[in-house]
Amino acid sequence: AGVRLPGDLAFGLPFSSVPAGLKALTVVPPEGCAQIGAFIGFLELFVMADVAGKSEFPGDFRNGFIDFGWDSYSPEVKAKKRAIELNN
Numbered sequence: 042a043g044v045r046l047p048g049d050l051a052f053g054l055p056f057s058s059v060p061a062g063l064k065a066l067t068v069v070p071p072e073g074c075a076q077i078g079a080f081i082g083f084l085e086l087f088v089m090a091d092v093a094g095k096s097e098f099p100g101d102f103r104n105g106f107i108d109f110g111w112d113s114y115s116p117e118v119k120a121k122k123r124a125i126e127l128n129n
Contacts, residue, residue: 045057050069050073051069051070051073054068054069054070088102089102090102097119098123
């Protein structure tokens with residue numbers, strides 16, 4: 042709250058002059074919004090996809106890479122942890 046990054050968001054547009062919340066969209070250049078949209082699209086298509094075909098449930102984006110011990114849990118513990126996450 043009240044903390045601003047140093048420097049410019051765009052050429053001649055310092056971070057300190059950008060309002061908070063949705064009002065920022067009136068100040069940010071359209072190219073910046075397009076860049077954010079393109080980055081989100083990239084993440085959806087290439088990073089957050091089930092590329093390995095190994096997902097156990099919707100939202101499982103491990104892709105055989107990292108699991109933090111998920112595979113060692115019993116089915117009951119997995120169900121409980123998914124329920125906790127969905128309720129958050």
